[in-house]
Each structure stands twice: as structure tokens, then as C-alpha cells.
Amino acid sequence: MSYPFWDVPIGYGVLMAVIAVFHVFVSHFAIGGGLYLVVSEQLARKAGDSPRLEFLEKLSRFFVLVTLVAGALTGVGIWFIIGLIAPTATEALIHNYVWGWATEWTFFVVEIAAAMIYFYGWKTMTPRAHMAVGWVYFVFAWLSLFIINGIITFMLTPGQWLATGDFWDGFFNPTFWASLVLRTGVCVMLAGLYALLVASRYQAGEFKERTVRYTAGWGVVGLAVTALCQYWYWKAIPAAVVAKALQTMPTPIHSIEYSVWLAAGIGALLVVFGVLAPRRLSMAAAALLMVLGLAWFGAFEWFRESIRKPYVITGYIYGNGVELAKTASYKKDGYLAQVVYRTGDDGADLFRHACRSCHTLDGYKALKPVFDGTDRAFIAAIIRSAHLLKGNMPPFLGTAAEADKIADYLSQRLDKRPLAEIYKLEGVELGRKAYELRCGKCHVIGAASDKSKSFAGQSADDLNNMLNMAADLGAGMPAYTGAATERGALVSFLAQLGKGAKK
Amino acid sequence: MNLPDYEFLSAPLWLVTVLHLLTFTLHLVAMNFLLGGVFITLWSSARKRWDGPTAAGFTRIFPAATAATVTLGVAPLLFLQLVFHRQMYSAAIVSGWFWLLVIAAVIVAYYALYRASFEGQRTDRASKAALLLALLGLLYVSLVYSSVFSMAEQPALIRNLYAKDQSGWVWNPAVGDYGLRWLHMVLGAVTVGGFFVGLLGRNDMEVFATGKTFLVGGMVAAALTGMVYLLSLEQHLAALMHTPAIWALTAAVALSLVSLHFFFKKNFWLSGVTLFLSVAGMVFVRHTVRLLRLAGEFDPASWRVAPQWSPFAMFLVCFVVMLIVLAWMLRMFFGAKRNAA
16 A cells, blocks of 8 residues: 555456466476477487478577567566556565575576577587577576576465565475476477477478477477376465365366366367377467467466465465555554555545455446445445455455445445346346345355355245344344345345255 | 564665666666667668668667667666665556556567568668667657656655546656656767767778767767756755765766777777766766655665575575676677687
């Protein structure tokens, strides 16, 4: 809350994902591609394979253009974007890991210089010197991953650092090694996918056949390492972190499922073209492999980000920049006392700092559709109990008056017509909608929080009484404040749920 | 559990400052070579001067210069953020979109320079268009940097601008405050670009003359804009007079004249060293101006220092390894080129 808030209509998650997923897709290729180039060059020189050397020279040009420009600059872009959307977390990371990043910078400098020398040195350097530079490139690129991996995994599993504050405790954290080997596997897999794209441009023939076979092998080996390590990585995440995430949101599981299907798709295509029909690898097929690879990486990063919720640094800073160490002062003095840059509209300032990092009003993770047709008192109650909602949200640590201010701000921007009018619904369907808006934020049907069974055998009067005393039913339960028509419909729907549960 | 406090400096402030100023000076030299070089190449091309192998060779190294500028720019940005993140991020957030577009501008410029480098003869129109596009991209980046970093020195301005607009589409309106500073930087780049043109074209009378013209002209123009900028600082100028920065400024001006002397004598080694030291002096002055403008709002000395010596040692060792490996690779590369020639 020491910073202004960048109020953009695009969700922060989307902005971050676009830059970060693109960057990791290129930067991991930058590492694996370096290994592919130098190993393949060594083999080609040993075999006196001139066509292969010519192919590698072409690939190195593509490699330089992709990794040195788009890869390196989107890496800087990640710095830019995290400073804009998560300045507090970035500040914490920089203070703790400045020497990690500075070390990584020394590797980065060597990596960039080596890549250029390798590319420009094909015609002038001796084979031995050229390959030596290739190895230097790969080693330093991988060391770069080694350092960044320590900082990224720290954000998910800071481990002992939370108690000691020691650089190395945070760096060599519980997921460090699993993530490092997994990402190394990804590097090798992506080296295969990118090189296949270049190989696909060759005319069908003997050279294309052996090159595609050989390159697909890289993809398969990388994929196998990645798949095994994904399990190791999953198991390395502390059970408490996993349990909390899974209890309240399906996203991590969905993203794992997607990544498994995408990996299967990549594997299938690699086998088809690498083993069965290497001469038939077209540009379109190679491009499809690239798209699947990008999607796989997106799914994996999505998993990593979602399992970390509600934190940006687990156990230390919430996704909205609220620091756990300041919990007492937030509770005592409220958020506004900590907001340095004010606009004169307290409701808007509070909304931005408490909610806007993840939610927009009517765009990404929109709040309008989930609050339209409800009322200020309900919204305020929901804000106060944010940590109990599905979606693994951070708690609201401000004062009750501040929750009311956010509720005021939101309710002024909502559709205030009755639900029946907004959604043109009646009867049980209206009740279903009312349930979704007023109850389903916590009690997801079919999930652990489903209370359907408790409605079994209850009369309409019983259910009405239950709604009357909703606020007393449990910590964080909001009072029922909906209109009479909506209440009647909700009771009908609850009765139907009870019947279903009874069966 | 008492959670760790992250509000500390993991090395003494002087050490962080030295690293920041040193790496920033290196970044400036690479950036000046690039920005000044592209400008001079385009200007010469428009005037139909020195079309030939020297200029083509110059164009060929622009991608490498871009790589050097970017990589050498990362470290000073890191050290700057470590100490001044509150000011820097706040200013960047207010101009969020312009700030983020810096990345897109550099990517476009970088690819344009590769285009010119791979394909272009200087007479090729597409190649010139690529160079022009790159120049525009680089000028955009320099302008955004001047605007944002100038804003970062004025927290009250950030507060006012943010209160009015939170969209990230706010351009620093105090053009008078950073316009001269930006112009001074650009002219400084042209000056250093002139030096490198003279160095690379030392055996070609016309190219050397072009380099000399830009070195001298750029230096005079940069000195004038720098002087006017200093005068515009008003009360901060008076404060500056009582800091060591005034001696650094005097030395920097003197060194730039010495550099000129050696340049005329074609002693590029001494000319380059004195020019580098002159830039380093200017960087120190710039740093002092930042501290003076932030006085009362923020004092870097207020940071709690809790050194992390073992991670620092790791950095130091890797830094030395970096220098050794770079020297070894460059020696091999240029040795091979000489042999091939």
C-alpha cells in the first residue's frame, strides 16, 4: 500500500500471464537450444556431416533472433510488469535476493556474449573454439536458470526462510530441486520442438528424415523427464499448501489435467513424426507442436500461480500486496491508514488495494455479475468473510467501516433491479440463481462445503427460519437480505436440493 | 511467528551505490554508442557521406551494441530499484502503459537493427527505414526514462498526478523539468557516438572527419544544454555547489576536453579512457542531483543495513569469472577474425 495502483481494465493475471508465459517459452528454449546446438555440432563434426552443420548454422540464426531479442527483452519485461502490478512483493524479493539477481546478471552477460560469438563465429572460428563457446553458452544459460529457479520456487515454498530470513534457506527451498530438474527437462523438450520447426522447412528426403528423427528424440527425452518431475514437484509442495488450495478452488487440478492432455498430445505428435513419418513433418505440424508446447507451459505456470493462492509469496505477502507481518496494524488502524497514494475517493482506493489485483468490475474475474441484484449489506458481509469464499481469497484485514466503504463503492456500480428482472427468471430457476449469488460463493454444490443434506426433510417454514437466522449459523455467514420474491424462490430451490440429497 | 523484515539493504549503501554508478556508466557508454551511432549513420546516409565498407561495418555491429546496452542496463536498474524502488515504481505506475511500452519499443528497435545488419547496404532504402525505425524506438525509450526518472524525484508530483488519473496513461507534464535533461543525454550520446565513428573510421579521412564533427559539435551542444539544465535546478544548484559533485562536474568537463585533445591526435586509447571517466563524473553528478531533489522526502542512508556477505561473495566470484570468460571468448573470436582476414 506504499504505491499508487495501476488501474487497468485488463486483469493483472492476464497481463502477467501473457508476458511471463511467452518469456518462459522462449527462455527455456534458449537453454535447451544451446545444448542442442553444441551437442549436435559436436556429433556432426565427428561424422563430417556438412548438411547437418549447415542446418545448425541456420538454426543458430533463428536461435539468436528469437532468444536474444524476444527472450531477453520479455525477461526484462517481467521485471517491468511485476514492478507495476505487485510492487510490494517485488520490493521484498529484491531486498532479499539482490545478490541472487546480480549473480544471475553475470551469467546473463556471458550467455548473451557467447550466443553472439557462437553465431558470428561459424565461419571464422576453429571448430574446437566454436564448440567451446557453445558449451560456455549452455553452462551459463543453465546457471541463469539455477538462480532464477531459486527465486521463483521461493515464492511458492519459502520453507525455513519464514522463520530464519536467511538467503540460503529461502533459495534452497522445498521445491527447488524438483523444479530445477523439471525445468531442465522442459528446456530439452523445447529444444526439440523449436528445432523441428526449422527442420520442417526442408524438402522431404534422407536429410530431413534423420534430422527430424534425431530432433524428435530430444523432444521425447525432455518430455519424459518433465512428466516424471512434474509428479516429484507436486509431491514436494507442502501438504498444507496443496490442501488449502484444493479445498477451495479447482483451478490447480484443472491446470494439471490440461497439462497432462497437452503432454500426451505433444508425445503423440513426436512419435508420429519422429518414428513413423519423419519426412512428412510439415510446417503446420511443427507449428502445432509449438502451440501445444506453449499451451503446456501456460498450463504449468497456471498451476504454479493458482496453487500459491492467496499468496504472492506463500505465508508472507498476499496476492493483493497485503503483508502478513502487518496484520495487527491493518486490523487496528485499517487499510486507509497505510495507503500512501490517495485519490480522494476512499471506496475506490480501498477497492483497488484490497480487490483489484485479482478482480475487475466487469472484465477479468468480474465482480458485477457476482453481485448484480444483491445489496450493500450482503456485499459488506461477503468482503469481511472473503477468506471463507471459494477461490482461496486473502482475508480482508481492514476495519468494518472500510468493508462498508468498499460495499458502497461496488453497490453504486451494480444493477440494482431484482434478480427476477435482471435474469428474467422465476420459480426454482430464480432460486437457483439466488443460491448461486448468495450461497454458492461458499457452498458449492457437490463440493466439501455442500450443505444440501441438511435441507433434507425440511419444510418451507423450516427453510425460511433458517434464512432468518442465517447470520447466526456460522462464522462469516451473511444475513439473508434478499427480497421476498427471491426468498420464496430460494426456499423452493433449497427444498429441491434437500430432496435430491435425500435420494 | 515473527516474519522476516524485508526492509533492509543487504550490503552497505556505499557499496550498492558504487556498483550502481559503475554499471550505469558502462550502460551509458554502450547506449551512447548505439543511439549516437544510429543517429550519425542515418545523418551521414542522408547527406550521402561515407557510403562504404566502414559504415556498413558500423551497421553490422548495432545488434551487438543493443545486446550490450540491454545487458549492461539490467544491473544498474537492479541496484537502483534496491534503494529507490518506492520512488521508481510509483513514477512507473503513474505512467504504467508508457513504461511497459518501453519493452515493445526496444524489441522493435532491436529487430530493425538486425534487419539493417543482416540485409542492408546503406544505400538500401529498406535498411535506412529499419535504422530510422530503430532510432525512433530508442528515442522513445530515452524520453520515457527521462520522464519517469524525473518524476521519481518528485513524490509530490506523483501524488498529484495519481490523484487525478490512475489509468497509467499519464505522461509527466513537467516537460521543462526533464526536456533539457533528455536533450543533454541524447546530445551526450551523439558525442560518444562521434568518438566511436572516429575510432572505427580512423583510417578513412572522411569517416574520421564525420566522427570529429559529431564529437566536437555534440560535446558543445551537450555542455550548453547541461549548463542550462543545471541553472534550471535553482535552489538545488546552490546545494549542489556544496557537494563533492561540483568537483566531479569540473573534472568531467576538463576530462572531456582532454579526450578531445587525444582524439585529434588519434590517440584513441587515452581519448576513450578520459571520455569514459568524463561520463562517470557526469553519472556521479546526476546521482547527487537525485539525492538533492529527494532531500526531505527520502534519504537512502535511512535504510537499515543487514549485509548478506555469502551471497555477495557468490556475486563477486561470478563477476570475476564473467570478466575472465568474456575476455577469453572475445580474444578467441577476434583472434580468429584476424586470422581469417
